[in-house]
Amino acid sequence: MFKAVRIVSKKQFLKTIEFSKQTYIRTFLSQAYYCNEIWNERLSSPVFKKVVPEDLYHDLEQRYQKTKHLSAIDVDIFVNTITDSHFSEELLDLVHKLRLTADTSNTLNATSHAVVRALLKFGKIEDLMDALDDRLNYGLFIDYYTANILMDTFWKSKDFAKGVKIASMLMLQEEVEHPLSCAFSLLHCFNYLQNPKGWPQEEILEDSEDEVKIRVKFLRNHYDDQHFDLKDANKVAGKTLMMFCKNKNDPLHQSFSILGMALFGQTEALKKIFSNIKQPLFKEVLDLIPEDSEIKNATNQLPNQSVDINKFLMENVEKVYQQTSEKDIYDQCETFKKWEEERLQAFEEQKVRLSNAKRLQDIEDLKKAMQEKEEKLWFFDNEDQIDLKIAKKKKFYPKRWFGHKKSPRKIDETYIPPEVQSKQIDGSHLS
Structure with missing residues (x-):
């Protein structure tokens, strides 16, 4: 017997091996934590069965162009039925347009979760981070569960800057109570501060020689609320550590709390709590305090101990995961x-x-048709009233006065114009 064998190129074979390695890299969260099977069961709902994403998108796009209105439930249905990466741009486009309509207040809780899962599945990480960071235009917000999945994903790719960014979003929402989110945040912040790379930088416009003037309604006074206006990476990481370590007195959280306060610039508050510190802190965490900080010398005098802090943080994540995973799932x-x-x-x-709106519209159309038919049947009996109605619809504008009219000039027919002769000038008169 002969057996057909598929010949695969060396490049394709190596790519397959590389993909399998990436797929089975061990992370902190198990596959059960992602709840993929239960999440995919939503597609069996009768709401999604007959939906064609392409047709639905064109329908919603045309509706928005005509009425500037979108329904939150329609956008949620579209977002949840997306299974192809080709629709990632359309997905963000509809979410943004929903944000511009009045129905954005009715956005379903499942919409943000579906957008995060879809873009994460399609590998559109940069688009996902931009949308999450632009809350005003997209209205996407994460919760503890979504944050844990994202930080686990970024730990797998060693992208600690994005991990700190996700942790800071929980800080901005003031949702810092979940133990696993706290453990993940400390792990990402520590690894990022050891090698601060990858933080998104704001585009700096080059000064042009030509002066450009822009008309604005009013100018806002510069104001920094030290929360939503934070852009500096050190301050964002510092306040994130402060929030997650608040009211926790064990050496780990106390060490990160001091680091966070130093990065955030709360030197005066730090000096007050130094006298109350009795237990040894973690030296590796305190070493991350910048050299130009005012409290750098004071922190060197604190009792400390040296440990493998990265290993300690990883073990802490695993320990917390074992305690919280079943409940989270x-x-x-x-x-x-x-x-x-x-x-x-x-x-x-x-x-x-929609049914009520259609019925009301049908009633209005019927009343209008009956009124037109009645006018035709009783036209001659109501001719005078119809003429009055037509006259009322006419608009009469007051005449404008342009002043007294001037009488036309009379022409004297007997008038003879004088003869015009050239006058010679003697050169003697010029001297």
Whole structure:
């Protein structure tokens, strides 16, 4: 017997091996934590079965161009049915346009989660980070579960800057209570501060020689709230560490709290708490305080101990994961069910709302048709009233006065113009 053998090129074979290695790299979170199977079960819902993403997008796009209005449930349905990376731009486009409409306040909780999962699945990491960071134009917000998945993904790719960015989003939302999110945040912040690279930089416009004047309604006074306006990487990481380590007195969190306060610039508050520190802190964490900091010398005098802090943080993440994973998975599965119920309820409410609107429109059309038919049948009996209505619709503008009219000039027919002769000038008169 002969057996058909597929010949694969060396380059393709190596690419396959590389992909398999990336797929099975061990991370902190197990596959069960991602709840992929339960998340994919949403597609069996009757709301999604007959939806064609391409047709739905064109329908929503045309509706927005005509009325400048989108429905939150329609956008949620489109976002959840996306399974192809070709629709990633359309996905963000509709989410942005929904943000510009009045129905953005009715955005479903599942929408943000679906956008994050879709872009993460398609490998559109930069687009995802830009959308999450631009909350005003996209309205995407993460929760503990989504943040843990993202920070685990960025740990796998060793992209600590993005991990700190996700942790800072929880800080901005003031959601710092989850133990696993806290452990992940400390791990990413420590690794990023050891080698601060990859933080997104703002574009600096070059000064041009030509002066450009722009008309604006009013100028805002510069104001920095030291929270949402934070852009500097050290200050963002510092405040993130402060928030996650607040009211925690063990050596690990106390060490990171001091580091965070030093990065954020709260030197006066730090000097007050130095006298209350009795237990040894972690030297590797305190060494990350910048050399130009005012409290650098004071922190060197604090009791400290040297440990492999990176290994300690990794073990801390694993320990916390073992304690919280089962509850997180159960809670998230229940959340998926809750979102499904909310979606079905919103879908039924929209059907009723559209049905009522159509019935009202049909009644108005019927009344208008009956009125036109009545005018035709009783035209001669109501001719005078119809003429009055037509006269009322006419607009009469007051005449403008342009002053007294001037009488036309009379022409004297007997008038004879004088003869014009050239006058010679003698040269003697010029002297």
